[in-house]
Amino acid sequence: MNSFLAQEVPLSWYLLLSAALFALGVVGFLVKRNLITVFMSIELMLNAVNLSFVTFAHQWHAVKGQIFVFFVMMVAAAEAAVGLAIIIAVFRARATLAVDRIDLMKL
Amino acid sequence: MNASLHLWLIPLLPFAGFLLNGILGRGLPKWLVTAVALLAPLAAFGVVLNAAAGFFGFGPAVGSLPYIETCPIPWIDAGVLHVNFSFVLDQLSLVMLLVVTGVGFLIHVYSVGYMGDEEGYARYFSFLNLFLFFMTVLVLAGNALVMFVGWEGVGLASYLLIGFYFNKKSAADAGKKAFIVNRIGDFGFLIGMFLLLANFGTLTFSEIAAKLGMDPGWHGGVVTVIALCLMLGAAGKSAQLPLYIWLPDAMEGPTPVSALIHAATMVTAGVYMIARTHVLFDHSPFALGVVAVVGAATALFAATIALVQTDIKRVLAYSTISQLGYMFLACGVAAYSAAIFHLVTHAFFKALLFLAAGAVIHAIGGEQDLRKMGGLWKKLPLTFAVTTVGVLAIGGFFPFAGFFSKDAILYAAFLRGPGGKALWFVGLLTALLTSFYMFRLWYLAFLGKPRGETEHPHATPWSMLGPLVVLALLSIGGGWIGMERFGSFLAPAVGARAAEGGSAHLELILSIVAVAVALAGWFVADMLYRQKPARAEQLAAAYPGGYRVLANKYYVDEIYGAVVVKPLLGISRYFLEWVVDVGLVGGCAWLLAGVANLSGAILQRWQSGNLRSYAAWLAAGAAVLLLFLLVPWDAVLASFPAIHFGIAGH
Numbered sequence: 154m155n156s157f158l159a160q161e162v163p164l165s166w167y168l169l170l171s172a173a174l175f176a177l178g179v180v181g182f183l184v185k186r187n188l189i190t191v192f193m194s195i196e197l198m199l200n201a202v203n204l205s206f207v208t209f210a211h212q213w214h215a216v217k218g219q220i221f222v223f224f225v226m227m228v229a230a231a232e233a234a235v236g237l238a239i240i241i242a243v244f245r246a247r248a249t250l251a252v253d254r255i256d257l258m259k260l
Numbered sequence: 261m262n263a264s265l266h267l268w269l270i271p272l273l274p275f276a277g278f279l280l281n282g283i284l285g286r287g288l289p290k291w292l293v294t295a296v297a298l299l300a301p302l303a304a305f306g307v308v309l310n311a312a313a314g315f316f317g318f319g320p321a322v323g324s325l326p327y328i329e330t331c332p333i334p335w336i337d338a339g340v341l342h343v344n345f346s347f348v349l350d351q352l353s354l355v356m357l358l359v360v361t362g363v364g365f366l367i368h369v370y371s372v373g374y375m376g377d378e379e380g381y382a383r384y385f386s387f388l389n390l391f392l393f394f395m396t397v398l399v400l401a402g403n404a405l406v407m408f409v410g411w412e413g414v415g416l417a418s419y420l421l422i423g424f425y426f427n428k429k430s431a432a433d434a435g436k437k438a439f440i441v442n443r444i445g446d447f448g449f450l451i452g453m454f455l456l457l458a459n460f461g462t463l464t465f466s467e468i469a470a471k472l473g474m475d476p477g478w479h480g481g482v483v484t485v486i487a488l489c490l491m492l493g494a495a496g497k498s499a500q501l502p503l504y505i506w507l508p509d510a511m512e513g514p515t516p517v518s519a520l521i522h523a524a525t526m527v528t529a530g531v532y533m534i535a536r537t538h539v540l541f542d543h544s545p546f547a548l549g550v551v552a553v554v555g556a557a558t559a560l561f562a563a564t565i566a567l568v569q570t571d572i573k574r575v576l577a578y579s580t581i582s583q584l585g586y587m588f589l590a591c592g593v594a595a596y597s598a599a600i601f602h603l604v605t606h607a608f609f610k611a612l613l614f615l616a617a618g619a620v621i622h623a624i625g626g627e628q629d630l631r632k633m634g635g636l637w638k639k640l641p642l643t644f645a646v647t648t649v650g651v652l653a654i655g656g657f658f659p660f661a662g663f664f665s666k667d668a669i670l671y672a673a674f675l676r677g678p679g680g681k682a683l684w685f686v687g688l689l690t691a692l693l694t695s696f697y698m699f700r701l702w703y704l705a706f707l708g709k710p711r712g713e714t715e716h717p718h719a720t721p722w723s724m725l726g727p728l729v730v731l732a733l734l735s736i737g738g739g740w741i742g743m744e745r746f747g748s749f750l751a752p753a754v755g756a757r758a759a760e761g762g763s764a765h766l767e768l769i770l771s772i773v774a775v776a777v778a779l780a781g782w783f784v785a786d787m788l789y790r791q792k793p794a795r796a797e798q799l800a801a802a803y804p805g806g807y808r809v810l811a812n813k814y815y816v817d818e819i820y821g822a823v824v825v826k827p828l829l830g831i832s833r834y835f836l837e838w839v840v841d842v843g844l845v846g847g848c849a850w851l852l853a854g855v856a857n858l859s860g861a862i863l864q865r866w867q868s869g870n871l872r873s874y875a876a877w878l879a880a881g882a883a884v885l886l887l888f889l890l891v892p893w894d895a896v897l898a899s900f901p902a903i904h905f906g907i908a909g910h
Contacts, residue, residue, distance in 0.1 A: 182875055191871075256869040 167208040174201035188240050188250040192233075199229050265311045267329045267347045270357065271396040273304045277389035285382025294372055297385035301368050301392055305361040312354055326350035326466070326753070328402060336405070340461055346402035348465070352753035355600060356399045356532055359607045360525050364392050366727035367520040370615050373723035374516050374622055384424060384514070391417035395525055399532065404453050404463040407533065411449065411497065414526045415442045421521060422513040434509035441506040445496015445530075452489030455482065469539040487540045487547035490533065491554070498530025498584045501558045505817055507581055511573040515618030518573060523580045523614050524607035531587040531603055535596045535754050542594065542755065549679070552592020556686040559585030561814075563693035567700070568800070568810045571628050572617050575701050579654065580610055582690060586669055589687060593680055595672030596754035597747040602665035608738045609653035609662055612731035616647040619724055620705060623717035630701065635710040639717045642725055644706045646732040651702045653735040655695040655778045658771075664739030666691060667771050668747075674770060684770075688777055695781025703789035 174197060181194030203222045210218025244250055277300030285293050311327075331345035349357075368388060375384050394417055398410025415438075423435030453463060459482050460468050472483075494500070499507035510522045521527070534541060534551065541548050559582045566578035583606050590599035621628055623640055637644040653660035656667070670691075674684040788796040800807040809815070866877075 179879055183872060183879060186872075252871045255871065 164208065164212055168205060171201045171205040171208065174198075174204065177201075186251050186253060188243065188252055188255070191252060192236055192240065196229060196233070199225055265314070265327060265329070265349065266307060267311070267327075267349055267400060268331075269307045270304045270361070270400065271393045273307070274300045274389040274392035274396070276300060278386045278393060280386075281382045281389065282386035285386055288382065290381065293382045293385060297389060298365070298368055298372070300389050301361055301365040304392065304396065305365050308354075308357045308361050311349060312358060315354065330402070341457065343403060343405050343463060345406060346464070347400040347406075348402040349400065350753045351750050352532075352535060352600065353399050355604060355750065357396065359604055360395050360399060361392070363524050363607050363611050363731075364395075364520060366730055367516050367524075367611060367615070370519075370618070370724050370727040371514075371516040373721035374618055375514060376721070378514075380424070384421075387417055387420045387424070388517070388520070391421065391521060391526070395529075398529055402464060402466070404456060404465070404537075407536070408446075408449060408453065411493075411529065411533075412446065414521070414529065415439060415446070415497075418442075418510070418521050418526055421517040422510045424513055424517065428512070431512040434506075434512040438506040438510050441503050442496050445493045445503055448489045448492025448496070449533075450493075452486050452493065455486045455489065459486070465536060468537075472539045472543055483540055484544040484547050487537075487544045488550060490537055490540065491547060491551055494530030494533050494588075495554060496530070497533075498527050498588070499558075499581050500530070500554050500584065500588055501561060502816075504558060504562065504581050505820065508574055508577045508813070511571070511577050515573065515614060515621060518577070519611045519614035519618065522577065523610040527580065527584060528587065528603045528607070531584065531591060531599050534588075534591045535600055538591075538594075538596050538754050541591070548592050548594060550592075551588055552673075552679075552683055555585045555588025555590070555592050556683050556690075557585070558582070559589060559690040560686050560693070561585075563690045563697065565810060565813050566697045567693060568807060570630050572620065572630050572633070572701060572705060573614075573628055575630070575697060576610070576613055576617060579613075579694065579697065582694060583610065583654070586666065586687065586690070589683055590669040590672060593673050593676040593683065595669065597750040598665065598668040598672050598743065600750060600754070601668055601741075601743060601746050605653070605661035605665040605735070605738050608731055609650045609660070609735040612646060612728065612735050613650040613654065615724070615728055615731065616643050616650060619643045619720050619728065620647075622724070623720055625718070630704040632711055633705040634708045635706070636717075637706040640706075640720065643720065643728065646728045647702065647706065649732045649735050651698045655698055655781065656691055656774055657778055658775055659736075659739065661735050661737070661739035663771075663775070664741075664743060667767075667774055668743040670774055671767050671770050674766075688774065691774055692777045692781045695778040696785045699782045699785035700789055703785060707790060708793065 178194045178196075178198030178201060181197065182191055185191050185194065203225055206218040206222045206225070210216065210222075240250065243255060247255065249255075277296050280296050281288075281293055288296075327349040329347045329349075333345075334342065335345045336343040368385070371384070371388065375381055378384065391414060394410045394413025396410075398407055398414060401407035401410060419435045419439045422438055423432045425431045426435075456463055456468065460471055462468060462471075496503045507522060507527065511518055513522070541551065562578045562581035562585060566575050566582065569575045569578060583602070587599045587602050587606070590596070590602060620633065620636060620640065620643060623643070624633065624636075627633065649660065653662040656662045666687075670684055670687050673680045673687055676683065788799070812818075868874075
């Protein structure tokens with residue numbers, strides 16, 4: 154028990170988790186039709202990348218990775234604010250959030 | 261060190277006149293336009309006189325000829341090509357300048373009266389001044405390229421002035437014809453210049469002469485080709501066979517223009533150019549022979565056409581072509597100073613004849629048809645008198661100017677071996693015809709009974725009569741300079757050849773023969789047009805074929821139309837327009853547009869507007885990139901033996 158707790162979690166586990174989260178995000182991004190879900194998938198991908206940043210920062214005892222994570226979080230927050238505002242505007246205009254129906258750019 | 265003569269003022273003064281009248285002329289009062297237009301050539305003439313006075317020992321001594329003035333800034337300095345804007349004043353250009361600016365000034369004065377009521381008065385004088393600018397550049401040029409600038413420029417001025425009445429289609433067409441036919445000649449001049457540059461490495465006349473002088477047998481063939489190219493240029497400008505066709509049509513311009521440009525000065529540029537480059541011709545007997553034969557043929561050919569023309573200006577135009585033929589004939593027998601002598605006297609009497617014809621046309625309200633004139637001597641006595649002088653001068657009667665110069669040419673031809681005898685005979689025949697058609701003109705226009713409505717001719721203003729009188733005096737006295745004196749004066753510039761077998765005795769006999777022939781021409785004209793006026797028409801009716809050929813100028817325009825113009829038009833219309841323009845150029849444009857359209861149609865399917873498809877492409881692209889990174893390229897490349905071998909083979 155004690156020895157189990159004292160053991161470090163291996164690097165590969167973090168990376169596997171990060172990759173799995175990222176893949177989930179990609180799949181959600183591609184498969185989901187609701188704009189909000191698509192948006193959440195993007196956030197998921199961002200956070201998956203954040204996780205690998207933190208992992209490597211810890212591994213290499215370098216602080217740059219951590220700093221980068223803060224940047225990503227900050228941009229993600231801003232993006233969430235703008236993105237949600239756009240989504241609300243789209244919903245008001247079209248009364249739908251299905252990505253397949255938002256296709257005015259098509260020729 | 262020579263005192264500065266300010267040669268550059270000679271062309272630039274008329275150029276200033278051109279700019280002033282050309283830009284501001286429409287807004288200036290008429291007297292100011294006239295003052296500017298007359299002062300510019302007068303001042304240029306003054307500069308020339310000043311230079312001449314220096315050389316003849318009056319005024320400040322200026323040293324010896326040739327006097328060279330070069331612009332301190334190099335004009336072209338590229339590789340082997342070094343050209344400066346340099347002017348040369350030697351005996352040849354001095355004589356030419358005196359004629360160009362002197363006769364030019366007289367014709368400017370005449371134009372004040374002649375063009376007084378015309379629209380575009382300022383435009384006319386600005387063009388006339390522009391012509392003088394380019395003509396003096398041509399004459400003063402120290403190298404072929406500067407001469408070419410003047411050469412093209414006088415062509416431009418000629419075009420502008422032929423087409424002065426641009427509302428008239430025939431005038432606009434004549435201007436274009438003159439310009440295009442001259443292009444053919446200019447092509448020859450250009451090729452000649454390229455060859456000069458390639459073989460001599462210089463375009464400066466004096467350097468070419470020096471290089472030729474060092475080695476008398478200088479690359480015979482090349483010199484012949486160069487001389488023939490230059491001859492083509494001269495034939496275009498000076499209206500020789502086969503390029504003479506533009507000059508008769510050039511009579512569409514105002515009459516003073518015909519006098520200045522198409523009789524006295526510009527058309528003699530070809531003769532001047534041959535005299536200027538005479539060293540080349542001296543090294544090529546073949547080219548000289550071509551010049552002589554072309555000149556003699558042109559003289560006779562044009563004279564026969566002039567026999568039956570009924571337009572007073574056209575008679576004079578063909579006569580000009582014929583007299584230019586004389587000058588070429590003289591050049592061809594290497595009697596350059598005789599050619600220039602005839603050029604000078606011809607400038608006097610032909611300008612006189614044209615201006616007199618202009619006075620007649622002006623007086624009777626624009627009528628140019630000889631058949632509708634007649635009996636004008638009573639109404640225009642002074643014009644009649646000066647025309648008589650002109651006719652006697654061109655006919656070669658002693659002691660008028662034409663006698664001396666024509667005689668000098670015939671004498672030089674006669675002494676030029678057996679071929680020269682034939683040339684002499686052609687020249688003599690031409691003299692007979694010349695005398696005949698000039699007296700025909702004289703009888704038809706001034707004597708006999710009036711045949712048109714010429715009861716109340718307009719008065720001729722003094723601005724027109726003055727130049728006529730001066731030119732008449734020059735036509736009487738101009739020849740008395742004498743060939744001997746003139747030849748020895750020009751000798752340093754054009755060389756002098758001792759005529760073999762010549763003697764004063766022979767010269768006297770030839771002169772008597774020439775005058776007798778001229779008298780015979782007068783006699784025939786007198787018989788046909790005074791004693792029995794009906795006989796001329798009977799004669800024409802008796803030989804309808806011959807008459808028609810002459811009246812239609814040997815159908816040369818028609819032949820050129822069929823041989824050159826029609827095929828060119830056909831090629832332009834069918835081949836160039838439909839095959840090249842529509843097919844090739846248009847086809848390429850269509851092809852490019854089609855490719856763009858098609859690829860657009862295909863690629864636009866990508867832009868589905870569907871967000872998820874974009875996302876899918878993005879993901880796919882990222883996946884491909886990842887895979888690309890994962891491939892161990894070194895190992896893969898190493899497994900290709902050919903590449904490996906290629907490196908190992910090193």
